[in-house]
Structure formats: C-alpha cells, structure tokens
Amino acid sequence: MSEKIRVLFLCTHNSCRSQMAEGWARALRAKDLEAFSAGTEPSRVDPVALKVMAEAGVDISGQRSKSLDEFRGEPFDYVITLCGSARETCPVFPGAGRVVHHGFDDPPALARDDASAEESLLSYRRVRDEIRAFVLGIPENLEEQPAGLGQFILSGGEKS
Template identity: 40%
Template sequence: MSTPSLIFICTGNSARSQLAEALFKHMAGNSFDVYSAGTAPEPVDPRVFEVLAARHISTNGLHSKELASLSDKYFDYAITLCDKARQSCITQVKAAQVLAWDFADPKPTAGVKAFDVVLNELSERIKYFLLFSQKYRNPTEQLTDALSFYKALADDTRLKTLLLIQQQQELCVCELTTALNETQPKISRHLAQLRKAAILQDRRHGQWVFYRLADNLPAWAVEVLRLTAQSNAQLISANLSALNQMGDRPQRAALCNAN
C-alpha cells in the first residue's frame, strides 16, 4: 500500500501551514508524505522556527512554497487552515478529500504566545486525525456497480451525507442529525444503506460510531464526489454552518450526550 499524501494550505504559507507541516511530520513519522503551500506565499515568519525549536521539532526543509508549483501532484488529503485559502484552493489542488481547519493567524500578535497557541491547537487536531485514519474498520466489500453508486446519490439526504463526510473526513450520527436537521432513525437508515453499498465504512470509538468514505472506494467514485462538492458548494453550505455551530469534536460530544 502506498504512503498517503497530505498538504496543508494557507494563504501565505508563512506561519500556520509551516507549523502544521513540521508538527504533522513530528507526530506521524514516515506514515504520511506531508507538504505545505500557499496561495500567495510569503517568507516564513522567524517565530515559526523559534517555537518549533523550543519543542525540539525539526524545521528541516521548511520554506515557503506556491500551491501552483504542486499542481501536477494528487493528494489524498488537502487541509486548508484559513477561510481565504479554502475559497481559493478548491480549483488549484487535486485531492481525494479537502478538509477545512480554520485557525486564527498568529502573525499580527507580538511575541510567540499566539504561535504556541496555534501549535497546541494543531496538536489536538492532528492527534484526532491520526487516530481516525489509523483505526478505521476495513470493509470486506467493495463497490463494483456504478448503478448502485448513482442510485445512492439520487437521494437528497444521502448525497448531502456523503458530501459532508467527504468534507469533514468522518462524522457520527449525532453530528449528521444536527447538520441535516433530520431525525436519528432516518439518518441511521441512510447510513446503513450507504454502508451496505460499500460506499461508507464505520469504526467504533467508545460509545460512538463514526462514518467515513470507504478506504477501497474506487477512484472514479471519489472523483465524482469531489467534483460534485467543488461545483455545488452551496448545496451543503447551510449544513456545514449548522455543524460548525456545534464547535469542535469535544464540544460536539457534549452536545450529543445532552441529546
């Protein structure tokens, strides 16, 4: 199995994405090929090297790069770290999944404290990402029938579910009921259909069951979902807004428990 590839994207590739690249390499070792780039690259802020060195995280190879220079590479994951990059990179990067991690820019604040805060927040997000990516349940079946795939897309709830999961990497039933404003039985029924069709796979973590695109989903099916999301961002914009109002995963878990 080839090593999965990942790129962090920000506007300047001068702070957040550089911190993310170095930290991800530090935490994941050689299990991913990791890159970073900017849509309008600027020189790397010296405080990036300062805070990384303080934590004994290697800064070898860190330099500002233009996203267009990597236009010929296909990534398994593209992670944007600011809203401006998310809006402008969607047509510039080729990736199976595009995720949005929005962090405040630390550069306008004097000193290194804001950089440390971003590094801590990135550490938590990367920890969850690695946990999820390494512990998915391997599906025993593989989608081989194009007709069943397109039938799945023909339902509004299932289509939005797939696009949300592709954008967020994985979601639980509670998160989807909130995002789609549907009942839990209805969401669970559609998830079971997508699981049976080998389009989704799930994993259990404690009392939670999380759903993601099947690891062995054919490339053509992944590309259909990517192009659908790219050309129809408004289709799930309200659903993403409802999901974002739940906060990050720890806050979401608290809300799910309350329900």
C-alpha cells in the same frame, strides 16, 4: 504496511500555520503521513513560527514557503485548508478527493493585538499546540468533513 496518506496543508502565505502543520506531521506522523505545505500567495517562513516550533523540539528551518503551483499534477489524499482565505481561493480539484477546512487563528494577527512580546509568543504557542493536536488526529478528525473519498490530483487549471 499500507501506503502513507498524502496530505497538503494550505494557507494563504505558507508562512506560519501550514508550516507548523507540515513540521508536526513530519515529526510525529512520518510513518503514516507524507506531508507537504503550500500557499496561494507564498511569502517566507515566519521567524516566530520557527522559534516556537524549535521550542517544541521540531526543526522547520529547512522548510520554505512554496506556491500551490509547485504541486500541480501531484496526487493527494487530503488538501487541508487552515485559513479562511485559502479556503475561499482554493482551486478546484478534479476527481473524488477530499478538500477539507480546519481553521486556526492567525498567530501574526493575534500578535499585532498582543500587548507584549511574551503575549505574542503565547499566542503562537497556543496555535502551535492546537495544530499539533489536530495533526495527531488525522485522518479520524477529517471524517466529519463533507467531501468525496479517494485520491485527487491538483489540476493545472485556473483557481476559483
């Protein structure tokens, strides 16, 4: 069997989208993906994200919000930014790895605009399901993204 693909899902707060992506990858792709998530400004795992993932049969209650700094020096095949802010503040990665962006709507931001709690849940569920489909397509759905091939190691340098 070939080695697992190491993936780091990156969002600003590592509270919702990146947590969902890590949870889906561990639940659906454990045989071929080694998944992690982090944030450039970590906070806490969103309780509604916990709820909608549990509804789908994926328990992410053991996950925690982590800083990108915890992964300095670790090799990853892909770093996938899931929000525009993380894409803009993503540190420089030396070597020939792949840093790719695949943005998803921000469920908490959508929920602020929703008229009811049920509408908010529907927004979270929609993004949850979009992330599930994306995770199922890794790495094929990343091949269209421009980047170098190979593996890279997060540097200990300054963020750009």
